[in-house]
Amino acid sequence: MSITSTAERAPLGQRMKRFMSDYPLVPLLILLAILILVLQMLSPGIVNQRWIANTVKFAIPLALLAGCQTMTMLTGGIDLSVGTAATMAAFIVATQAVDNPAPVAMMIALIPAVLIGFANGIGVGVFRVHPLIMTLGTSLIGVGCLQVYQRTVIASGAKVPDFLIWLGTGVTGGFPNALLLFIPVAALLLFIQKRTGFGRLLYAIGDNERATRLAGVKYWQVILALYMFSSVLAGIMGLLYMGLIRAPSLSLAEPLVLPSVAAAVIGGTSIFGGRGSYTGTIVGALILTVLTTLLTILQMPEGARRILFGAIILLVTAAYLRIIEDR
């Protein structure tokens, strides 16, 4: 009796695995639905239109940062300097907007992001430093620069451009205005990943870097473009986040770095490269935002939340490794 049941169960497990690796979105959406259901049960009536708009509003910055991680992870890399790039952009726009018109301030604010991306790209692409170490190093330098910059503008005060506040916090007809920025960006990311040669090169490098180089791809050019793109995206996210939080600080976006990695990993992007898509990452960001609300309601301390995020990254990575090995 028990023998037949295990014989039946094994192929079912195989099929489940196969299904999950083919359609990673389905289990993710189920997980999201379960989380919302639990939330509704814990504090009935919390899930309404306003709550949904609010959740989306806070998930968008996270999803943008996770977009940086998705793109870099496709090549087997990671970008830990996104928090610094975003924070620098946010802080600089708030201080420069005092004297300059908003568009000029935003342009100035994106310069450091471009520089950080350039340094990352050179370090990873040309010198072959591990991306994790390289981006950690540039983010240290960036924080130092920001502190020096802060001393020079401490007297001038700060002002967040009205446009960014409208974009970050405004809600029109139940839809957050931030969607106006997010939908085109998400479409662009998906277009790059699925339809352009550059996107295919990213997957190719993540799959087999040596083979890609032997096929004649200029590795360092792709990597340089990738890390600059990632940094600029982080800078844009910083501008949006400034409009949402409205209080400049020197560690504005840092708390989002870890969740951004977690969102990309949960969304099915392999940290080893070659697998993943931005659609999954968006759902991953939503899951994490709902999860954060849930943990806040349960009054879980910040420390426990970090432990949980670390465990999620480890568990999901190990699980994906098993699925890939079986195929």
Place this chain on the structure above:
Amino acid sequence: MMRLLRQQGWVVGLLALFVVLLVVAKLIQPSYGAGDFGSLVRAVLPYAFAVAAQTVVVIAGGIDLSVAAMMALTSVTAASMMHGASEEYALLVVPFVLALGFGLGALNGALIVFSRVPDIVVTLATLFMLQGAALLVLNAPGGGSAEWLRNLIIGTVPIPGLPDDVTSWFPKALLLLVVLLCVVWIPLKRSRLGLSIYAIGSNQLAAFRSGVPVARTKILAYAFGGLFGAMGGLSLTMSTGIGAPIPGPYLMASVAAVVLGGVVLGGGKGGLLGPIIAVFVLRLARTILTLLAIDPNVTAIVEGTILVAVVMFGAFIAMRSRSR
């Protein structure tokens, strides 16, 4: 003699660089003396242990991103246990914290071995978990430290028969550092386990085929890394008298010093002496920048740039040696 010089050429060069920097410091500020050297050593202490932790792991072919978080966790654990407790109680706290570091390091290694996820991902995940645990132990800087523990690194070693201005160049902190590193590292390196650590770092497959227990060796290498990390955490509590749950800049500094000290990222080569001298060189360079009256925030930028440049250089060397 020549053979020794050739083998240790890199270390000797670093030592010469250190002496040159000392002379530069003396030239910039003629009053730079024994007292300043003592405070340099005290400042180096946590860095040196972080570097030792990283060195063991890198020689075994891995990398430990969680080293700074490990130090934060062990530091707050020690500080919160010793807070308001008696002096004798601290005698129990120290071995407990060291064992905690050893255990958590072993856990790092075990996770890597059994999940088969690469080192860099696992230790990134444990970095966050240890950080979270540190916040749970103490969510703001606080706690305390036993008086005798703090006195261990304050002052100089009295050596009978030598005049004061000579002994003043031997701070207690230096003695503590040398003794602790030697007590752990020399027996480790001479043992069968030490040989296995070098073997799996050099070529894991070859080591496995020659009968080296790869899994056990890797776990133990991370455990010793954790032990050194715990020492670093204790030294943080010793020098500040409290514990802070936010990890310091030890990760980047440890990787840079390991690379500068002649240990190849990728494993199997190098010793502990080089990285330790390298960390002294890096700290002294920072002191010199401070002596030049450069804004401390600018110093942070320069330091970060040096670290990144060193790591880039190291990666370049590793790439060259791989392609040959």
